Amino acid sequence: MKNSKREKILKAAIKIFARDGFFNAKVEDIARQAGVATGTTYLYFKNKDDLLISIFEEEMMPIIKSAEDAIGAADMPDGELRAFIAHHLQLVEENADMAHLLQVELRQSSKFLVNYSGTKFKEYLDLISDILKKGQSGGYFKEEINSTLFKQIVFGAVDQISTNWTISKTRKISLKTSADQICMVILDGVLKHS
Amino acid sequence: MKNSKREKILKAAIKIFARDGFFNAKVEDIARQAGVATGTTYLYFKNKDDLLISIFEEEMMPIIKSAEDAIGAADMPDGELRAFIAHHLQLVEENADMAHLLQVELRQSSKFLVNYSGTKFKEYLDLISDILKKGQSGGYFKEEINSTLFKQIVFGAVDQISTNWTISKTRKISLKTSADQICMVILDGVLKHS
Amino acid sequence: MKNSKREKILKAAIKIFARDGFFNAKVEDIARQAGVATGTTYLYFKNKDDLLISIFEEEMMPIIKSAEDAIGAADMPDGELRAFIAHHLQLVEENADMAHLLQVELRQSSKFLVNYSGTKFKEYLDLISDILKKGQSGGYFKEEINSTLFKQIVFGAVDQISTNWTISKTRKISLKTSADQICMVILDGVLKHS
Amino acid sequence: MKNSKREKILKAAIKIFARDGFFNAKVEDIARQAGVATGTTYLYFKNKDDLLISIFEEEMMPIIKSAEDAIGAADMPDGELRAFIAHHLQLVEENADMAHLLQVELRQSSKFLVNYSGTKFKEYLDLISDILKKGQSGGYFKEEINSTLFKQIVFGAVDQISTNWTISKTRKISLKTSADQICMVILDGVLKHS
DNA sequence: AATGAATGAGCTTTCATTCAT
DNA sequence: TATGAATGAAAGCTCATTCAT
Numbered sequence: 001m002k003n004s005k006r007e008k009i010l011k012a013a014i015k016i017f018a019r020d021g022f023f024n025a026k027v028e029d030i031a032r033q034a035g036v037a038t039g040t041t042y043l044y045f046k047n048k049d050d051l052l053i054s055i056f057e058e059e060m061m062p063i064i065k066s067a068e069d070a071i072g073a074a075d076m077p078d079g080e081l082r083a084f085i086a087h088h089l090q091l092v093e094e095n096a097d098m099a100h101l102l103q104v105e106l107r108q109s110s111k112f113l114v115n116y117s118g119t120k121f122k123e124y125l126d127l128i129s130d131i132l133k134k135g136q137s138g139g140y141f142k143e144e145i146n147s148t149l150f151k152q153i154v155f156g157a158v159d160q161i162s163t164n165w166t167i168s169k170t171r172k173i174s175l176k177t178s179a180d181q182i183c184m185v186i187l188d189g190v191l192k193h194s
Numbered sequence: 195m196k197n198s199k200r201e202k203i204l205k206a207a208i209k210i211f212a213r214d215g216f217f218n219a220k221v222e223d224i225a226r227q228a229g230v231a232t233g234t235t236y237l238y239f240k241n242k243d244d245l246l247i248s249i250f251e252e253e254m255m256p257i258i259k260s261a262e263d264a265i266g267a268a269d270m271p272d273g274e275l276r277a278f279i280a281h282h283l284q285l286v287e288e289n290a291d292m293a294h295l296l297q298v299e300l301r302q303s304s305k306f307l308v309n310y311s312g313t314k315f316k317e318y319l320d321l322i323s324d325i326l327k328k329g330q331s332g333g334y335f336k337e338e339i340n341s342t343l344f345k346q347i348v349f350g351a352v353d354q355i356s357t358n359w360t361i362s363k364t365r366k367i368s369l370k371t372s373a374d375q376i377c378m379v380i381l382d383g384v385l386k387h388s
Numbered sequence: 389m390k391n392s393k394r395e396k397i398l399k400a401a402i403k404i405f406a407r408d409g410f411f412n413a414k415v416e417d418i419a420r421q422a423g424v425a426t427g428t429t430y431l432y433f434k435n436k437d438d439l440l441i442s443i444f445e446e447e448m449m450p451i452i453k454s455a456e457d458a459i460g461a462a463d464m465p466d467g468e469l470r471a472f473i474a475h476h477l478q479l480v481e482e483n484a485d486m487a488h489l490l491q492v493e494l495r496q497s498s499k500f501l502v503n504y505s506g507t508k509f510k511e512y513l514d515l516i517s518d519i520l521k522k523g524q525s526g527g528y529f530k531e532e533i534n535s536t537l538f539k540q541i542v543f544g545a546v547d548q549i550s551t552n553w554t555i556s557k558t559r560k561i562s563l564k565t566s567a568d569q570i571c572m573v574i575l576d577g578v579l580k581h582s
Numbered sequence: 583m584k585n586s587k588r589e590k591i592l593k594a595a596i597k598i599f600a601r602d603g604f605f606n607a608k609v610e611d612i613a614r615q616a617g618v619a620t621g622t623t624y625l626y627f628k629n630k631d632d633l634l635i636s637i638f639e640e641e642m643m644p645i646i647k648s649a650e651d652a653i654g655a656a657d658m659p660d661g662e663l664r665a666f667i668a669h670h671l672q673l674v675e676e677n678a679d680m681a682h683l684l685q686v687e688l689r690q691s692s693k694f695l696v697n698y699s700g701t702k703f704k705e706y707l708d709l710i711s712d713i714l715k716k717g718q719s720g721g722y723f724k725e726e727i728n729s730t731l732f733k734q735i736v737f738g739a740v741d742q743i744s745t746n747w748t749i750s751k752t753r754k755i756s757l758k759t760s761a762d763q764i765c766m767v768i769l770d771g772v773l774k775h776s
Numbered sequence: 777a778a779t780g781a782a783t784g785a786g787c788t789t790t791c792a793t794t795c796a797t
Numbered sequence: 798t799a800t801g802a803a804t805g806a807a808a809g810c811t812c813a814t815t816c817a818t
Contacts, residue, residue: 139386140386156352160350161347164346181347242792393803578727621815630814787811794803
């Protein structure tokens, strides 16, 4: 494996950034976690910032891909939305560290938000707007809903619940239940069938 | 005003934290912004962390109060929800620094999230669950929706849109339009009237 | 004394730079020598480079002044040249550290040489060309000698001997003797009276 | 060529040391310039210091030899001095990197000055004192001039002018003119024929 | 002999916090 | 109370040197 060391450092960074937060994380700790010397980190990454950026750039790819697959395997627009939401929450459950980074550290500094909202993260959010648009074309979803806002509403809701679940000690409400409830509200609304 | 100096430091901290982020903000800059000496900050606050904590503890109060007033002035459960959402987005527009802190810096470290999710911030979120519960009792809202999840869904959606609006340079979509769309989705859902 | 601390750090830097060389000198050692904490150095100087630059900018002034005085107290062009040379060598004897910096560290990097050859150091060298020009006007010195080259010849000779004297352990040849010999060669040449 | 690789590294070191200065020069850069791997450097040289030392020890030899030849080809003591000076300045012109090292980096640290003033560099300077002594024996040069000081005066003058010429961007005064003027001053002095 | 990835000691610089005034 | 100069621990990053291949 040529890039095994780089990969090891990246995985270690995810873990340490998630544990300590970007600013409190020490490069030395990341290196130790990866089983390499401090200087080795700088052979593969320009600096600490580059480490965080690389995580988002490189780790988003498989996430997007598997989300696409999940959506592709679903029937009907509402099924697709359910698939996206269920997939995201499952990801949070299986990969808590990466989820924490996406939720918490990505917001850390406007710098990152501005620079990277246009890249991989945007691609991910666009999966939601694509579902909406397709559903609108097919006559399933309301035409008057703006796709830019819709993707933020859905992601915001899912993300907030994920963040709380990650932090929560008791985890009384399962992510399965959460997924169902988010879908219910987003698809049908909170108002009783008028 | 006995505590005018303390208040000045607190306001300065909101501004500087919003501008630079908690970790990049320098206590010296906060003091300068407040028009006091660096050391004076430590007469009123234990340390830099305490400054951030105090902001949430003390600045949340009037926000909660005015949100309550806005809700109280509304008719019907759906009107209350509209009121909450509109109020929050208006707050973001009028008080961008504080909004940024709530959105970005509050998430900064799990430490803060864990310690303070149970205090003033929780009170704020509970305004949403109260609206839901009242609406459920009155027969307007679906009973099967969990209030803990609902408040997170609503806040997450509103917060995500606020964050994007704050960062966005163009601000093509007005917060007024955003409020309407959020209400539409949350109240009626995205699915066409079945 | 308001600037006593700054002055102490500057003096300490001269000593440590002279002892260890610019690159080997540690800021921590300079601070310790000055009797202050490491961080204090950065209250008065932007960085390590600024420390070296400040030495040249600020310590050259009194040197130039006292050289001017020595020249002013001398009779005749040849007396003025003798005065300059004797003064410089005396300076070397009395202030070995500063002399070392001028001789060795100033040459260190082209960066410094380029940036500072036009300032205080140039002023010092110009004392020599002024002596030449005055002597030429008075009919004492040969008109065909270029003043730009002359100042370099004289300074180069004096500087080389100073450097060797500073380094030399035995110091067999006194600086007094050296001054006489430099003057003899520069004024009359090595050739026997033709 | 058995030692072609060693020679390549040495030449590369001259170039890089001249370009960046000894302390700022990276061994990796030297290796790259030489077209070898970093580690290879350490097969031929003990460490970075040894590289600088070796340059002086080994590259001085041909310089001394060619200076000797130039002197040997000259007539009369004054011709020999002219030959030495002209040769040195020509060397500076043709081999700027090596000249820079001799002028700037050799002075860098007392360590090098102390350890190496007694070796090849001393041999080079002794060419000047030999010229003086021979001229004194032949009745051409003043007996009262000390040869140790004389060689420093001549080298100092030539070196200072070389250094300035190397750094100077305009190079208004040619090295040919410089050589003539140095000779004029050293041989006949600045004083008008008394 | 040659490689170049890996090492880790060591340095500059920052900044939250203290304390003499 | 208020000041702001001084502190010094702490961390990011560099690079001479090593060593497994």
